[in-house]
Amino acid sequence: MEPKRPNAMDERRLFLIGDVPGFSPQIGRLVSMMNYARHTTLSAVEGLEPRHLDYLHDTHSNSIGALLSHVAAVEVAYQAGTFHSRDLNRDEMREWGAALDLGERARREIRGHYLTYYTERLGHVRAMTLAELGRRGDDWLNEQSPFWGGLAANNYFKWFHVFEDELSHRGQIRWLRKRALAAA
Amino acid sequence: MEPKRPNAMDERRLFLIGDVPGFSPQIGRLVSMMNYARHTTLSAVEGLEPRHLDYLHDTHSNSIGALLSHVAAVEVAYQAGTFHSRDLNRDEMREWGAALDLGERARREIRGHYLTYYTERLGHVRAMTLAELGRRGDDWLNEQSPFWGGLAANNYFKWFHVFEDELSHRGQIRWLRKRALAAA
Numbered sequence: 464m465e466p467k468r469p470n471a472m473d474e475r476r477l478f479l480i481g482d483v484p485g486f487s488p489q490i491g492r493l494v495s496m497m498n499y500a501r502h503t504t505l506s507a508v509e510g511l512e513p514r515h516l517d518y519l520h521d522t523h524s525n526s527i528g529a530l531l532s533h534v535a536a537v538e539v540a541y542q543a544g545t546f547h548s549r550d551l552n553r554d555e556m557r558e559w560g561a562a563l564d565l566g567e568r569a570r571r572e573i574r575g576h577y578l579t580y581y582t583e584r585l586g587h588v589r590a591m592t593l594a595e596l597g598r599r600g601d602d603w604l605n606e607q608s609p610f611w612g613g614l615a616a617n618n619y620f621k622w623f624h625v626f627e628d629e630l631s632h633r634g635q636i637r638w639l640r641k642r643a644l645a646a647a
Numbered sequence: 648m649e650p651k652r653p654n655a656m657d658e659r660r661l662f663l664i665g666d667v668p669g670f671s672p673q674i675g676r677l678v679s680m681m682n683y684a685r686h687t688t689l690s691a692v693e694g695l696e697p698r699h700l701d702y703l704h705d706t707h708s709n710s711i712g713a714l715l716s717h718v719a720a721v722e723v724a725y726q727a728g729t730f731h732s733r734d735l736n737r738d739e740m741r742e743w744g745a746a747l748d749l750g751e752r753a754r755r756e757i758r759g760h761y762l763t764y765y766t767e768r769l770g771h772v773r774a775m776t777l778a779e780l781g782r783r784g785d786d787w788l789n790e791q792s793p794f795w796g797g798l799a800a801n802n803y804f805k806w807f808h809v810f811e812d813e814l815s816h817r818g819q820i821r822w823l824r825k826r827a828l829a830a831a
Contacts, residue, residue: 475798477798478794478795478798478799478800478801478804479791479799479800479801479803479804480801480803480804480807481789481801481803489676492673492676492803495804496807496811499804499807499811500811503811521826523825605665607663610662611662614659614661614662615662615663616662616663617662617663617664617665619663619664619665619676620662620663620664620679620683623664623680623683627680627683627684627687627811627814630811630814630815630818631814631815631817631818631821632818633815633818634814634815634816634817634818634819635818635819635821635822637815637819638819638822641707642705
C-alpha cells in the first residue's frame with residue numbers, strides 16, 4: 464500500500480492558516496498560504512483556451528501562459544537555491560530561462576499550449592516543493608543567508624517571496640483574462 | 648518621554664519573516680509579511696504624479712489611485728470585521744465604499760489627488776492595524792468563524808487575505824505604472 468501523502472491541499476481548510484499534517488508548525492503555515500495562492504491562480508485561468516493563454520495585450524505585455532510558466536520557473540529557481548544551495552544549471556536554464564526572464568524571449572517561445580500544459584508543470588513543480596518542505600523543520604525555515612543587496616534573508620522569506628510573486632502575477636492574470644476573453 | 652513604538656518596519660529586517668518586537672510570535676510573522684508587501688506597494692508608486700495616479704488604461708480599468716485606495720479600504724473593512732466583529736458603518740462606507748467596490752464609482756470619485764493623499768491614508772490605516780495587532784496574541788490569530796461559503800476562516804487567514812489582495816493589486820499597479828508613464 465502506498466504511504467498516505469500529506470493532505471496539503473484540503474479545500475475545507477482553504478481559509479485556515481495553521482498546522483498542516485506532514486509539515487512542521489511554521490512550514491504548515493507557509494504551505495497554507497502557498498495553497499491558497501495556488502488555488503486562486505488556478506481559478507483565475509479556469510476554462511482558458513490557447514488563444515486566451517497566448518493573448519498579448521500590447522507589445523510589452525506578457526501572455527497569461529508566460530506568466531503561468533514564470534510562476535513555475537520562480538518556484539524551480541527557489542527549489543535550487545533553498546534546498547540545494549545552488550543556481551539553476553544549464554539544462555534547467557534551457558527549460559525555464561524564457562519563463563524566468565519573461566519579456567521578448569517569452570513572447571516568442573512560450574505559446575501554442577493548452578491550459579493543461581501549464582497546470583501540469585505547476586503541479587509537478589509544486590509536488591517536488593512539498594516533498595522537500597516535508598523533510599525539513601522550522602529551524603531550516605529560520606536559516607538566514609545573504610540575499611538581495613547583501614541583506615540577510617531566511618528561508619521563510621524566500622518561500623514567502625515565491626508565493627507573493629505568484630499573487631502579484633495572479634493580479635495581472637485577472638486583469639488580462641477579462642481583456643483576452645473580450646478580444647477572442 | 649514617549650513610549651517606544653514597536654519597530655514594526657525595520658528595513659534591515661525586510662527579508663526576514665520572524666519575530667517582530669511588540670508582537671506575539673505568529674502575529675510577528677504576519678506583520679513581517681504585511682511590511683514587505685507594503686514596502687513593495689510603495690516602491691511601485693514612487694514618484695507618480697496625479698496624472699499617472701488617475702490614468703485609466705481603458706473603460707474597464709481601475710486607476711492606480713483607486714487601487715491604492717482599495718488597498719487601504721480592504722484593510723479598514725478587515726479591521727472592523729476582525730477587531731470589532733462588525734461590518735463597516737454608514738460613515739465608513741461613505742468614506743471607503745467607492746474604494747472598496749472599485750469600478751465605475753471609483754473611476755468617477757477617486758481622482759485628482761497627489762500621491763501623498765494615498766500614502767498618508769495607507770499609513771494611517773496601517774498604524775491602527777499595528778496598534779490593534781499589538782494588543783492581541785497568537786490565540787486570537789487562530790480564532791475561527793464562518794466565512795466565505797460558510798467555511799471556517801481564522802484571523803490569520805483574514806489578515807493574510809488583506810496582504811494577498813494588496814499583492815495582487817500591486818501586480819496590476821506595476822503593469823499600469825509602465826503604461827501610465829508612457830502615456831503621460
